Each structure stands twice: as C-alpha cells, then as structure tokens.
Amino acid sequence: MKDRITTLLERWFISEPALFQVICTHDIKENRSMPCPVRSGKKTIEYNPTYTDEMSDAALDQALRTEAVRILLKHPYQRKPDACCQQAIAVGSNLTIGDNYRFGNFNIERPKDYELPEGQAYEWYSRRIQELLPPSGGQPQSGDGKSDWRSDKLGDSAERQTALSELWEEDELTLALIDGIIESTKDWGSLAGSFAEMLQASTRSRINWRNVLSGFRASILSSVRKLTRMRPNRRTGFDNMGSIRRFNTKLLVAVDVSGSISSEDLSYFYGVINSAFRYGFSQVDVIQFDCGVRVVQSLKKVMRDIAVVGRGGTSFQEPINYANEHEYDGLVILTDGYAPEPLIPDNMRCRIVWVCNNRQSYEHAHGWMERSGRVCTMELK
Numbered sequence: 001m002k003d004r005i006t007t008l009l010e011r012w013f014i015s016e017p018a019l020f021q022v023i024c025t026h027d028i029k030e031n032r033s034m035p036c037p038v039r040s041g042k043k044t045i046e047y048n049p050t051y052t053d054e055m056s057d058a059a060l061d062q063a064l065r066t067e068a069v070r071i072l073l074k075h076p077y078q079r080k081p082d083a084c085c086q087q088a089i090a091v092g093s094n095l096t097i098g099d100n101y102r103f104g105n106f107n108i109e110r111p112k113d114y115e116l117p118e119g120q121a122y123e124w125y126s127r128r129i130q131e132l133l134p135p136s137g138g139q140p141q142s143g144d145g146k147s148d149w150r151s152d153k154l155g156d157s158a159e160r161q162t163a164l165s166e167l168w169e170e171d172e173l174t175l176a177l178i179d180g181i182i183e184s185t186k187d188w189g190s191l192a193g194s195f196a197e198m199l200q201a202s203t204r205s206r207i208n209w210r211n212v213l214s215g216f217r218a219s220i221l222s223s224v225r226k227l228t229r230m231r232p233n234r235r236t237g238f239d240n241m242g243s244i245r246r247f248n249t250k251l252l253v254a255v256d257v258s259g260s261i262s263s264e265d266l267s268y269f270y271g272v273i274n275s276a277f278r279y280g281f282s283q284v285d286v287i288q289f290d291c292g293v294r295v296v297q298s299l300k301k302v303m304r305d306i307a308v309v310g311r312g313g314t315s316f317q318e319p320i321n322y323a324n325e326h327e328y329d330g331l332v333i334l335t336d337g338y339a340p341e342p343l344i345p346d347n348m349r350c351r352i353v354w355v356c357n358n359r360q361s362y363e364h365a366h367g368w369m370e371r372s373g374r375v376c377t378m379e380l381k
Contacts, residue, residue, distance in 0.1 A: 001049050002028065008061050016189035018196075019068040021181050025174075026071070036160045040067040041076040041167025043174060062103050069101050069191075072182065072199055073122065076168040077175050081126040082268075087158055088133060090165040092126030100195050114150050121359050127264075129154070251284050252328040252350075254319035256335035258290040258312060265357045268378050269334040272355060273299070285328070289318045314339035324348045334378075337365030344372050 005028060012020040026045045037051035045067055052060055070076065075093040084092070091109060098110035099118050111118050116128055132150050154161070188196040255269050273286060288295040290312040316333065320342045323331040327350075334355045352373030356362040362377050369375045 001030070001047065001052055004057065004060065005047070005064065008057065008064060012189075016065075016068075017187045018072065018181070018185045018189055018191060019065060021185065022071050022178060023064065023068045025177060025181070034163050034166075036163045038063045038067055039164050039167065040071055041165070042169065042171075044167065046167075065101075065103065066097060066108060069097050071178065073097065074175055074178055075122060076165070077171040077178070079170050080168065081123040084126045084130045085133065085162075086165045086168075087154065087162045088130035089126045089168065090161045091129045091154070092122050092124075093165070094161075095125040095129075096120075096122040100198065101191065114153075123358070250328045251330045251332070252319070252323050252326070253284055253286045253332045253334065254323070255286060255288045256290070256314060256333070257288045257294065258314040258339075260314070260336055260338055261357070265336065268357065272332070272334055272378065287319060287322060289315070289322075291315045291318070293318050293322055316340070316342035320344060320348070320352075323350045323352075331373075335361070337361045337369070341368040342372075 009020060009023060012023075023045065026040065026043050028045050028047070030049060031046040032048055032050060034046060034048050036048065037055070038045065038047045040046070045064070052063070055063065070093055073093070073096065075089070075096070080089055081092070094109040095111050095114070095116065098108045099120075111120070111125070114129070114132065116125065132148060133154055134151055182199050185196075191199075253273050255266070255273075257266065261269075273284060282300065284299045286295075286297045286299055287293050291314065314335070316335070316339050319331065319333055324345050324347070330351045330353070332353045332355060334357070336357045337354070338361070354365075354369040354373055354375045356365065356369075356375065356377050359377055362375065366375045
C-alpha cells in the first residue's frame with residue numbers, strides 16, 4: 001500500500017504542487033483499528049488497508065486529495081468550533097471541502113445532502129450539524145413530531161465520522177507551516193482560482209485573538225511614574241527617592257449590537273471581552289453601539305449576565321468618536337463589518353483593532369478596515 005501511495009504522490013509532484021507540498025509535511029502510517037479509510041491529524045496521514053486495499057488507484061488518489069485539501073484548509077489544526085463534538089466538526093469539514101473542491105466520482109458530503117446552503121464557513125457547517133445530532137439519550141424531533149431524516153443519516157455514519165477527526169487538535173506551529181506553504185505556492189494545480197484565493201485570504205485573516213490581545217496590550221501600554229522611598233535611586237541610593245511605574249492602560253471595547261448581529265455572535269463577542277482579563281488588563285470599558293452608543297460599562301472582572309440594548313442600524317462613527325473624545329489608548333471593535341467606513345479624526349491617537357465575526361465579514365470589509373487599524377477574525381479559546 002505504501003508503494004501505491006508513493007506512486008500516486010510522485011504524480012502530484014508535477015500536476016498538484018500545492019497538494020504535494022502539504023502532504024509531504026505529514027508522515028504516512030498504517031492504522032488497522034480505525035473505522036475509516038484515510039484520515040489526517042497530528043502531522044500524520046493514516047490509512048486502514050482493510051479499506052484502502054479494495055480501492056482502485058483513482059479512488060485512493062481522491063481519498064488522499066481529500067486529506068491534502070483538508071490540511072490546506074487547516075481544519076485538523078485550528079481551534080475546534082465551540083460546543084461541537086468530533087462528529088460535527090468532521091462533517092462540517094467534509095461539507096466545506098465538498099462545497100469548494102470538485103472531485104471526480106469521489107463520494108464526499110456536500111451541503112445539499114443535509115439541505116444546507118452553499119458558501120458557508122467550516123465553523124458554520126459544524127454548528128448546524130451539531131444541532132442536527134441527537135441529544136444524549138434521545139432523538140431530535142422535527143416540527144411535526146417525527147425524527148429528522150438528516151439526524152438518522154448522521155446516526156448511521158457516526159462511528160466513521162467521529163473517527164475521522166480523532167487526531168485533530170490545535171497546533172500553532174503546524175498552522176504556521178501550512179500558511180507558509182500557501183503563501184509560497186504559485187501553481188495551484190486542480191485547485192480552482194477562487195479556492196486558492198480563499199486559502200490565501202485565510203493566511204491574512206487568521207490572526208489568533210490571544211496573540212492579538214497580548215500584543216495589542218503591549219503596543220498601547222502607558223505607565224505612571226510614582227516616587228517611592230522603598231526603592232533606592234539607582235545612582236544615589238536611599239539619599240533620594242526611587243520610582244516605580246504602574247501600568248495604566250485605557251482600553252475600550254465596542255460591541256456591535258445592530259440587527260444584523262446574531263445572538264450567537266454576541267455570545268462570542270463577550271467571550272472576547274472576558275478574555276481581556278487573562279492578558280493583563282485590570283479594567284475594560286465596554287460600550288454597545290448600533291446607530292448610537294447605547295450602553296457604557298466599566299468592567300473589572302469577567303461578565304456573566306449580559307443585557308443587550310439596541311438592534312438598529314450600524315454606525316462605526318459612534319464608537320470612533322466616543323473613543324477619541326474620552327482619550328482611550330486602544331479601541332477594539334467587534335462587528336460584522338456591514339456599515340460605511342468611518343472618518344478617523346485627525347487628532348485621534350487611539351489604536352484600533354477590528355475583530356470581524358467570521359471570515360465572510362473579514363473578506364467584505366478588511367480592505368477599508370486596514371486603513372485605520374489591524375483586522376482579525378474571532379478565534380476564541
């Protein structure tokens with residue numbers, strides 16, 4: 001089997017340089033215990049000869065392509081979508097691949113197989129599949145009281161789909177390695193131009209929020225010098241007062257609560273806010289905005305209960321003006337990006353980070369957002 005795989009990959013060297021490069025970063029190993037033919041994760045591609053021995057060369061080629069595309073999409077190495085089980089993320093990944101990459105006769109799941117719309121992100125598909133899965137100890141019911149056929153379909157494939165993602169875990173080093181391959185690739189082989197553009201965009205938009213927040217804190221850090229006799233002067237000792245510096249950074253987080261923002265998005269937005277306390281901010285001021293500033297809060301600990309006011313249109317000018325008028329050091333705007341570009345005042349010294357709720361929002365708005373600050377998508381832990 002290894003000889004067959006090697007022969008297939010040698011053909012990719014010329015015809016599929018992107019797929020060839022990314023699959024060469026992984027070891028290929030046999031695993032007779034897994035209930036699926038091929039899977040990837042932990043920098044390994046595993047195959048079960050019980051299934052692959054029965055495959056034609058064309059079918060084996062397509063199975064390996066699937067895993068190479070999955071790795072390029074970084075599904076096995078990025079943060080798992082919140083509240084999604086192994087089966088849900090595996091099916092979500094398959095739907096994303098089936099929606100973007102056209103195989104020959106290879107049977108991979110597509111959004112239409114579950115009556116889901118095309119063109120959605122991996123995280124979106126994973127969450128929708130999670131909603132279709134039977135809850136523990138019962139069957140989900142449709143509106144007429146009958147079980148959903150999609151849930152029955154997922155139940156029939158549960159073992160295989162769950163096994164597909166068993167090796168998946170967040171790995172920043174491997175993500176950086178894959179990003180490097182994407183950025184250096186010139187010939188994308190069978191990968192369509194739009195798909196290649198999506199992969200290239202992912203290297204720009206995938207900025208880990210934890211790194212953004214810790215780095216942003218360092219970039220806007222201000223300090224207050226305080227004299228003290230408890231610390232000697234470096235040159236003259238205790239004859240003169242020494243000094244210490246206490247950090248005093250003013251951070252404002254602006255939460256878009258317009259009508260286009262879902263309750264799920266708002267939940268993730270406040271997850272961003274709560275994560276700020278883990279990265280050195282002793283206090284965070286929060287405003288909610290739509291076409292005006294609705295709620296102003298000063299937080300010194302994690303929020304548990306959240307009340308949202310607004311749900312109207314969107315104006316980014318409101319949080320920009322508020323941050324400038326109150327002389328904040330940094331402004332984080334959590335949004336879907338669907339509003340006109342704001343005018344940045346000439347005297348504004350506040351640094352800005354735009355956090356888009358998903359990749360589609362990033363693609364829509366990052367062009368103008370980058371003129372005023374840094375842009376990233378939500379990646380919570």
